[in-house]
Amino acid sequence: MKRAAPDWLVPIAAIFVLQTIASFLSRFIPIIAPAVSEEFGWSGSSIGYLTAANSLGGLAVLIAGSALFKRIGGMRTLQLTLFAGAVSMAFFLHPAVGVALAACFVMGLSNGAANPAGSEVLQRFSPPGKRNLVFSIKQAGVPLGGVIAGLLIPVMVAYAGWRTALFVCAGLVVLPTMLTWRVSARIDEAPAIGRPWLGRPSLQSLRALDAPLRSLLRSRGLLKISVVGSLFAVSQSCWFTFTVVYLIDRLGFSLGQAGVVFAVMQTGGVIGRIGLGWLSDYLRSATASLSLAALFSAATTALLGASTPQWPLWTIVLLAFIAGSSAASWNGVQIAEVARRSPPDQISETAAGSSILVNLVNMLAPTAFAAFVAVTGRYDYAFAAAGACTLLVLAVLPRDKKPGA
Structure with missing residues (x-):
């Protein structure tokens, strides 16, 4: 007799797919930007500002989208923002940087919607005793989207041009999102009867804009574990934003080579996120696993800035893989801890x-990094400072909260 699939499999698979697509949409920016910048004459530091605009979009939906999550559901909100992001990719055809910044803002909406939607669904459907692993599997979609972007986009740019790559990437966002459309109706919690999903803003709804931040003050540990995520994000955002342009401008890599290194880093993130989630469940300690990730994240970030064109290719590839396994591995465990607390x-x-x-840091860190490099030309100091910020995780991490505590 054929066994039925467990009830939690479809929700986890659907959230994983949407998380991967949202990540692909944001990782698209730092990979295709060098080709666009070269044709339109944008400065190299513009990549940092485009990434900051993307993070600002995520921040906007996190601040203003809380009511929307409750009214139409987290998955539906994520799907709608993905469709909007795919449409906005067409604005990269305009040569003005301002138009590209607006497009990046819209593309960032889905990145902001992904975590609240996924956390609410996974907390309801995760099997007991495997929450850290399940959250980490979901978050593995973030670097997986980067792997797809790092391997696919440089090839398309080389053989078909970046304009063709734009439309192909838009299709890659729209198609999987459409395939999950009917699933959200079964997964999202139904809104309250008689409550419209859109309505006129009221004083109460405006006051609710700060509800997400106020909710972190419910316990000291909840606020601390949230700050931990923002400290990890310093190194991660710098790796995600500047790896490709750094490899091209300072180490002499081609776009194809830099894309492969970027994909290797993201592959390390897939393995690292799942591995760190398993380790946290095995040790029953988020503090231990996140401390380990912080040490390796800080070290690899500083080493990237110290690299030179004389370093063998294999050392850069290895460094990127280790960085992906540490600097980009913390998300699932940290998000699971937020949900548990x-x-x-x-x-x-x-x-x-x-x-x-986290999105505030994702917006501010690349902006500060780009401005510092533009003024000083020193990537090494910038990467070292990012690594030092992440090392502060060791001082902020709260003690593990036992189940039921």
Whole structure:
């Protein structure tokens, strides 16, 4: 007799697919930007500002989208923002940087919606005793989207041009999102009867804009684990944003070679996120696993800035893989800890609040990095400073909260 699939499999698979597509949409920017910048004459530092605009879009939906999550559901919100992001990719055809910044803002909406939507669904459907692993599997979609972008986009740019790559990438966002459309109707919690999903803003709804951040103040440990995520995001955002342009401008790599290194880094992130989630469940300690990730993240980030054109290719590839396994591995465990420390009816709010802090860093860190490099020309100091920020995780990490505590 054929066994039926477990009830949690479809929700986890659907969230994983949408998370991967949202990540692909954001990783698209730093990979295709060098080709666009070269044709339109944008400065090299523009990549940092485009990435910051993308993070600002994520921040906007986290601050203002809490009511929308509750009214139409987290998955539906994520799907709609993905469609909007795919459409906005066409604006890269305009040579003005301002138009590209606006497009990046819209593309960032889905990145902001992904964590609250995923946290609420996975907290309801995750099998007991495997929450860290399940959250980490979902978050493995982030670097997986980067792997796809790093391997696919440089090839398309080389053989068909970046304009063709734009439209192909838009199709890659739209198609999987359409395939999950009917699933969200079964997974999202139904809104309250008689409550319209759109309505006129009221004073109460405006006051609710700060609800995600206020929800983090419910306990000291909840705020600390949220700050931990923002400290990890410093190194991660710099790796994600500047690896390709750094390899091309300072180490003499081609776009294809830099794309492969980027994909290797993201592959390390897939393995690292799942591995760190398993380790946290095995040790029953998020503190131990996140401390290990912080040490390796800080070291690899500083080493990237110290690299020179004389370093053999294999050392850069190895460094990128280790960085992916550490600097990009923390998300699942940290998000699971936020959900575990949250009141059951406040998971989407606390997930949004934690993500707001991370997105603030994702916006500010690349901007500061780009400005510092533009003024000083010193990538080594910039990467070393990013690594030092992430090392502060060791001082901020809260003690593990035992189940039921």
